[in-house]
Amino acid sequence: MARSTLCYRGLRYDHSHDEPPSTVPVEHVYRGHHYDAPLRHQPSLTDEERDLVYRGTHYHPHHA
Numbered sequence: 001m002a003r004s005t006l007c008y009r010g011l012r013y014d015h016s017h018d019e020p021p022s023t024v025p026v027e028h029v030y031r032g033h034h035y036d037a038p039l040r041h042q043p044s045l046t047d048e049e050r051d052l053v054y055r056g057t058h059y060h061p062h063h064a
Contacts, residue, residue, distance in 0.1 A: 021040035024038060026038065
């Protein structure tokens, strides 16, 4: 997957040298919940039979 060019306050910068997230588990807290998991993870499988509704709009999983 190619990374897009980033822009901050009108200045473009190259982040091709950025280090990718590690697969080593990290203990962290998010919204009061404790986690011990890697910051980089594989996406979960989608359930195409599930109908998601958010604020009255129906969403269906799709493949890119």
